Amino acid sequence: MLDANLKSQLKAYLEKVTQPFEIVASLDDGAKSQELLGLLEEISSLSDKITLHSDGQDARTPSFAINRPGEETGVVFAGIPMGHEFTSLVLALLQVGGHPPKTSAELLDQIKALDGEMLFETYYSLSCQNCPDVVQALNLMAIFNPNVRHVAIDGALFQDEVESREIMSVPSIYLNGKPFDQGRMTLEQILAKVDTGAAERDAKKLNEKAAFDTLVIGGGPAGAAAAIYSARKGINTGIAAERFGGQVADTMGIENFISVSHTEGPKLVSALEEHVKDYEVDVMNLQLATAFKAAEAEGGLHEVTFESGATLKSKTLVLATGARWREMNVPGEQQYRNKGVAYCPHCDGPLFKGKRVAVIGGGNSGVEAAIDLAGIVGHVTLVEFMGEMRADAVLQKKLKSLPNVDIILNAQTTEVTGDGSRVNGLNYKDRTSDESKSIALEGIFVQIGLVPNTEWLKGSPIEMTPRGEIIVDAHGMTSVPGVFAAGDVTTVPYKQIIIAMGEGAKASLGAFDYLIRN
Incomplete structure (x- = not known):
């Protein structure tokens, strides 16, 4: 199943493994089981630290668990994780094999501190670009907390389960047999949902932060570009976003991002996030803006309040909250959302x-x-x-x-x-x-089409069109001095990734110019 190039890359990755582990496959006589066995044999042949067993007793076939000798890690794949999920498989192999994940020590400590038995089941499709985020996050939780178990299930291969559970959208996540959530979720989002005290702790930390020179609201292409350009000026920069990447994370193929002939949304989002982290930017995830209060006088501090209860202050703002899929707004649409x-x-x-x-x-x-x-x-x-x-x-x-x-x-x-x-x-x-x-x-x-995410600004002094788009001038500034906006949330025509990035850079430069003049 793996071509020579992929085998070579995987062999190089597996050299990072520091401790032995086992792949335990549960198979039947079907063609898919034989296909999975062939894949696992190829993988196990690439490292002497991997032992393959084909005598697993899992009720789902074909499936396999990745365990350490004498220890179940709780990581199980039901199906053949190719397509977008091949990366999830590779990361699971590396992490069970002792290679450290690219996750902050703070998040790992939060995972380890979780109490109670948790069995997660995630239904995915091989063509889903949002599913790997969920699968990889839950695998990581299983690897670092013995109370957590995660089974990643290919919905196309286990249609009976999909039908019986009436699953019509992926990723669909179950916790201890009950629906937990649907759609793309980051590790931070999952932890915030199972760790009930997380939001309160985060809000307290945010409330204690000093005022920023420039605060960017939104983590899509416009927001990322604004944060980078601001940080490069050497000023105190923060970026607060409900989820980093925004709409781009839900985009499959991108073929018009100049100089890159083809990429995919999640890959671009990952690159954006890494680029932002190259600079001294205070990145605050899982922060949904709910209210805006303009500075009482020019040169004062603007305030943004978030769903968590936190409030951040800044001398200038760049609003880059983007847009979301437009709904039909007809009877039955909400009732059957994710049910067809x-x-x-x-x-x-x-x-x-x-x-x-x-x-x-x-x-x-x-x-x-x-x-x-x-x-x-x-x-x-x-x-x-x-x-x-x-x-x-x-x-x-x-x-x-x-x-x-x-x-x-x-x-x-x-x-x-x-x-x-x-x-x-x-x-x-x-x-x-x-x-x-x-x-x-x-x-x-x-x-x-799309609708701008500006409901939280209604009633504010920021001027918007009847459609809810923020009106900006040639420098990206809104009707409120010191408040700028960029990307799909504004009146700028042609909602394209490359345009959003340029507008984010322009708004950030406009904010910097405003700072030095005021």
């Missing part, structure tokens, strides 16, 4: 194998989603509000060539229907005839 209504075709598409789905939206994102899904699901219906699709011509041509795709134009979605537990259809109005129609479906993927 989805927003990430790459993540959740494999869960709809052989089924009928719809894609809402005829722009580039919608058409690309429909093309990708057509190779997985049974049938795709693309639903577009306007009389023509807005996607690039080359994408439209590809979509129309696919045999299992229908396109409905001039269609206004009016309702998502379901049986109480999952989606079973979509109602829409034909805008040319006003006739109401319906489609029988098992999944709906919404791809209709």
Whole structure:
């Protein structure tokens, strides 16, 4: 299963292992078990510190555990972790083998201090770019705390479990048999949820911080660029974000980031975070801004309050809170969110194998989603509000060539229907005839653009458009002196990663110029 280049890279990684460990496989007579066995034999042949056993007794087959001799670490993979999960497998091998993780001592101490037995189960898909963050975080918790066990389960391979638990979105996490959470989560987010005192401790630390020269709110491309440019000026810089990376972390393929022909969102986010940490930037994760108070006089301190209860002060601010997927806002959408209504075709598409789905939206994102899904699901219906699709011509041509795709134009979605537990259809109005129609479906993927994350600024003196975008001048400054904004949250047109980065740098330079003049 591993080509020569990958084997060579993996062998080099495994040389970092400092202590022996065992791979214990649970197999049956099926083809997938033989495929997994072949992979594990290849891996074990690359290091004399690995021993492979194929006599495991786990009820899930094929699966395997990675243990130290005489000690169960609690790390189990049910399925064949290739695709995006191959990195999770490599990290698990290294960490069980004694290679230290790139995690702060503070977080490791927090993991070790967790009390109570915890069995986590994560359902993932091999094409999900958000799943590895969850799998790797929970594996790390299992390795460093004997009370924690984690099983990473390929949902496409264990369809019976997916059906019985009515899982329609990945990653889906269970704790001790009960739903724990869904979607991308960092190690910090998971720990904050299981360690009930963490938020209060973090809020106390933040409240004790001195005022910043420049405080960046948001950790996407605009926020990261702003923090780097600010720190390079040698001023006291902080960045507070709900999650580092923002919308980019949910992006699959990136092919228009100049000088990099192809990359993926999570890789770019990791690179951004590492670049920020090269400088003296105070990075504060898991901080969702909820309120803003402008300085009482020019040259005073602005204040931002967060959901945790913390308040930070700064002489200047750069607001880079980005945007999120726009929702349809029709009856049934929220009721069936993650129960058939989805927003990430790459993540959740494999869960709809052989089924009928719809894609809402005829722009580039919608058409690309429909093309990708057509190779997985049974049938795709693309639903577009306007009389023509807005996607690039080359994408439209590809979509129309696919045999299992229908396109409905001039269609206004009016309702998502379901049986109480999952989606079973979509109602829409034909805008040319006003006739109401319906489609029988098992999944709906919404791809209709973005909405800025500015609800927390409503009622503030910061001027915004009716759509909620922050109005900025040529220097990135808002209507409030000393407060700047950048990226998808602003009125700057063309919501692109490379534009957001440039705007973040510009806003930071504007903030620095404001500081030295005031």
